Amino acid sequence: MASRPNRACRYPRCPGYAGDGGYCEAHASHKRERDRWRGSAASRGYDYQWQQVRVRALKRDKYLCQMCLADGRVTPAVDVDHITPIRADSSRRLDLDNLQSLCRPCHRAKTEREQGN
Numbered sequence: 091m092a093s094r095p096n097r098a099c100r101y102p103r104c105p106g107y108a109g110d111g112g113y114c115e116a117h118a119s120h121k122r123e124r125d126r127w128r129g130s131a132a133s134r135g136y137d138y139q140w141q142q143v144r145v146r147a148l149k150r151d152k153y154l155c156q157m158c159l160a161d162g163r164v165t166p167a168v169d170v171d172h173i174t175p176i177r178a179d180s181s182r183r184l185d186l187d188n189l190q191s192l193c194r195p196c197h198r199a200k201t202e203r204e205q206g207n
Contacts, residue, residue, distance in 0.1 A: 135176070135183060143184045144170045151191035157200070158193060167191035175204060 096107035099114040106114030113120060128134070147170045158165040171192045174182055182188040192200065 139184055143186060143189065146186060147189040148191050150186070154191065155193035155196055156190045157196040165193045165196075168194055169197040171197050171200060 099106040099108045099117055100112045101117040101120055108114050153167050155165040155167045169192050170189050173188050173190055176183045
């Protein structure tokens with residue numbers, strides 16, 4: 091059985107190759123530090139209540155990306171996005187009317203637009 095080819099390290103501009111963790115040996119500690127700084131999903135607001143509302147939003151949207159549907163494409167949704175960012179109005183964090191199901195590329199693009207990148 092052939093082994094899987096090495097992948098590039100996820101650390102920005104690193105020419106090294108990654109192991110199973112996504113980072114080369116020199117940057118493996120970077121991932122641990124980043125995860126420690128970032129905190130757990132629950133500490134960032136993605137607790138049990140969020141998981142329940144997330145599933146309801148995905149079911150409501152039939153697990154389809156709403157932005158792609160608006161453009162006439164059918165794409166499976168994997169993320170649930172806050173239409174009005176919760177940093178702008180935290181009271182709408184669990185408001186089903188403030189959520190939309192998105193595919194990963196649409197979610198990333200929307201997040202980048204909101205952050206001004």
